[in-house]
Amino acid sequence: MNDRKISKKIEDVIIKNRSKFYNCSEDVFFKPGTNFRYSEGLDKEPLIYITELFGHTFISSGKDSLPLLKDISNDGSITLNYDQLKKNFPNLRLDEVYPHYIYNKKSFPEIHIAEGYEIRKMDPSDHPPLQVFLDSCTEEDIEDALIMLDDPDEEIHMVYKDGVPVVYAGYRLWENGLGDTGILVHKEHRKKGLGVAAVSSVTRGCMENGHFPFYRTSRENKGSSSIALKVGYELVWETLVYKFDK
Numbered sequence: 001m002n003d004r005k006i007s008k009k010i011e012d013v014i015i016k017n018r019s020k021f022y023n024c025s026e027d028v029f030f031k032p033g034t035n036f037r038y039s040e041g042l043d044k045e046p047l048i049y050i051t052e053l054f055g056h057t058f059i060s061s062g063k064d065s066l067p068l069l070k071d072i073s074n075d076g077s078i079t080l081n082y083d084q085l086k087k088n089f090p091n092l093r094l095d096e097v098y099p100h101y102i103y104n105k106k107s108f109p110e111i112h113i114a115e116g117y118e119i120r121k122m123d124p125s126d127h128p129p130l131q132v133f134l135d136s137c138t139e140e141d142i143e144d145a146l147i148m149l150d151d152p153d154e155e156i157h158m159v160y161k162d163g164v165p166v167v168y169a170g171y172r173l174w175e176n177g178l179g180d181t182g183i184l185v186h187k188e189h190r191k192k193g194l195g196v197a198a199v200s201s202v203t204r205g206c207m208e209n210g211h212f213p214f215y216r217t218s219r220e221n222k223g224s225s226s227i228a229l230k231v232g233y234e235l236v237w238e239t240l241v242y243k244f245d246k
Helices: 008-021 066-072 082-088 127-135 139-145 194-208 222-231
Strands: 034-038 047-053 056-061 093-103 117-122 155-161 164-173 178-185 212-216 233-243
Touching: 008 178, 034 066, 056 066, 066 082, 093 194, 093 222, 117 194, 127 155, 127 164, 139 178, 155 194, 164 194, 178 194, 194 212, 194 222, 222 233
Parallel strands: 034 056, 178 212
Antiparallel strands: 047 056, 047 233, 093 212, 093 233, 117 155, 155 164, 164 178
16 A cells, blocks of 8 residues: 555564565566465365555465466466456355554553553463453454464563453564554443453553554554554555455
8 A cells, every 4th residue: 555654664564564465576566467365274265355554456366266266367477456357257256354563653552541450561471361351252352363372472561450361462473573462341341442451551651662553453443443443553455355255
């Protein structure tokens, strides 16, 4: 998205990270056209992931759909659009949208916590309090938040109420210094600004360690997107997921 006013330093970090992910050179991001990435995980799922980033289109798919995608794009020289895809995949439909945000400010976000709550920075190896929190959440929420005790986040901040952990925020360090921030608020403690406080706290920690705070979620999760925007994150790109009948 060329109209995003992100810093050149952050832009370079994103390009270095995504060029490795898409297995392409860094100079393609500002050129029209389409880049393809084979994903083994999409061999069994009829899905196509499409991302437009800095003027270039990136597509991930399984091996069955990849040859046709390359063919209709003339091996990447043409930038694929929805009409072209729909013509070749008649049953194509938008399944999900994943916004990706970056914290593009030099200053730390302010932290305001509701009365009666406190934020604590946790040792990622200190499993008991983390397990207490996870035991109180649904498996679906835990899976969406990508919380794994056997592969903990780089840094974890938790909100406590009367000595009980009720909010989890952490970031997982990607290559090139991107800190992928995640949040999970216990259902009984939502709509109190606790998610904003926790994400603000872990974003500050990420910046203090010299990393670039990064945040991704799904468009359907409006609460999560609202947290990102309230903390001060800015939308940089979206990944669109299309489903089709094989």
